[in-house]
Amino acid sequence: MPFRNPPSGESILELLDAAYDLCSSERDWLQHVGRAANKIMGAGGGVHLFLTDYSPSSSTPLADPILVGGNDEWAERWENDWWGPFMAQLDVITLTKMYGFGACSYWSDFTAAAANKVPTLANYLDLVNSESGFKYVHRKRATEKSLPYEESLNLVCMDASLRGCALVIPHVEEKANSLTELQISFLERLAAHIAAAHRLRRTQQKPIEIKLDHAVALFEENGNLAHTQSSSPHSINALQDAAHQFARARNNSSSGEEKLHLWQALIDGRWSIQSQTDTDGHRYIVARPNLVKAPPRASLSKSEERVATCASLGHSNKMIAYELGVSLSTVSSQLTAARRKLGAKTRTELIHTIRSKLSSPPDAAPPEATAPPRA
Numbered sequence: 001m002p003f004r005n006p007p008s009g010e011s012i013l014e015l016l017d018a019a020y021d022l023c024s025s026e027r028d029w030l031q032h033v034g035r036a037a038n039k040i041m042g043a044g045g046g047v048h049l050f051l052t053d054y055s056p057s058s059s060t061p062l063a064d065p066i067l068v069g070g071n072d073e074w075a076e077r078w079e080n081d082w083w084g085p086f087m088a089q090l091d092v093i094t095l096t097k098m099y100g101f102g103a104c105s106y107w108s109d110f111t112a113a114a115a116n117k118v119p120t121l122a123n124y125l126d127l128v129n130s131e132s133g134f135k136y137v138h139r140k141r142a143t144e145k146s147l148p149y150e151e152s153l154n155l156v157c158m159d160a161s162l163r164g165c166a167l168v169i170p171h172v173e174e175k176a177n178s179l180t181e182l183q184i185s186f187l188e189r190l191a192a193h194i195a196a197a198h199r200l201r202r203t204q205q206k207p208i209e210i211k212l213d214h215a216v217a218l219f220e221e222n223g224n225l226a227h228t229q230s231s232s233p234h235s236i237n238a239l240q241d242a243a244h245q246f247a248r249a250r251n252n253s254s255s256g257e258e259k260l261h262l263w264q265a266l267i268d269g270r271w272s273i274q275s276q277t278d279t280d281g282h283r284y285i286v287a288r289p290n291l292v293k294a295p296p297r298a299s300l301s302k303s304e305e306r307v308a309t310c311a312s313l314g315h316s317n318k319m320i321a322y323e324l325g326v327s328l329s330t331v332s333s334q335l336t337a338a339r340r341k342l343g344a345k346t347r348t349e350l351i352h353t354i355r356s357k358l359s360s361p362p363d364a365a366p367p368e369a370t371a372p373p374r375a
Helices: 009-019 026-041 072-083 092-101 107-116 119-130 133-143 181-202 233-249 256-262 302-312 317-324 328-342 347-358
Strands: 047-053 062-068 104-106 151-158 163-171 217-219 225-228 271-277 283-289
Touching: 009 026, 009 181, 009 256, 026 047, 026 062, 026 151, 026 163, 026 181, 062 072, 104 107, 104 181, 107 151, 151 181, 163 181, 181 256, 181 271, 181 317, 217 233, 225 233, 233 256, 233 271, 233 283, 302 317, 302 328, 302 347, 317 328, 328 347
Parallel strands: none
Antiparallel strands: 047 062, 047 163, 104 151, 151 163, 217 225, 217 283, 271 283
């Protein structure tokens, strides 16, 4: 089980605040996120974290592995027996064929699918089984038992840009039950927030010096508007509603589930919000641009490409709506449009088409049908 008891509201806020920290270094950020995640999902073996970049131009799809909450001996074994010989050897093309399990899965889900040659993983299996990867994993686990755990929960926090990070939570016992629908929804929302936060961090200039005057809007801690650079009534109203919900999420009496419902991963498809203190010690709710940029394809609009790429990552329609800040009906209609334009009859065919394109050079992107409101 990823968590025996429902995570508290305070522990969820701690994780989200760590994720939306824009000022720390990349390694410190991973440490802070891992420490907060370990309190929620840790099962005695700590949390492994690493950066992911599966974009077509990436030369290092997995990088900067760390262990938070485990001991040094275990960290060394993981590094020497697992990360170095296997994980670090996987290239982008191979990794793009492992997208079928969505944002959260167990390691045994992958091995079971591999053993049964599930059709969605057929191409991946043909590649890995002909090389050392999958055979290496089973040989090591069967003989040396190099990984001292029976199971792991994997949380892939990656958006349509194909970048983000992953969390691996070792479990010393075999999986007793599958994830419930409620647990999957909960973990998907956590993954969406961590991916959005990492994307927001990447947009900031280095060295990071966060300035409040770079924000689209500032709100008081109660959610009331303090300042905005937007001239669009629609934008102001959307941000105002989100700020009030964010203020409610900061209320310690709300549950972890309610906080994830109130604190949206993306607002109106364009903005993320966080809490930040200025140089005078005044705390604001801050809204910043945080657009998702998927690899462009000439046949699809930008919005269709975002939705289709998220689907290719194994994300459900509900997760796509949450991570992109759009309605379920919008997700459904854009997936239908993408299928029609790409000649795919089913969602499976669409996913196969998108995945096959991810490992090839991107096309030129078409302009959006309508420009978003100015901010």
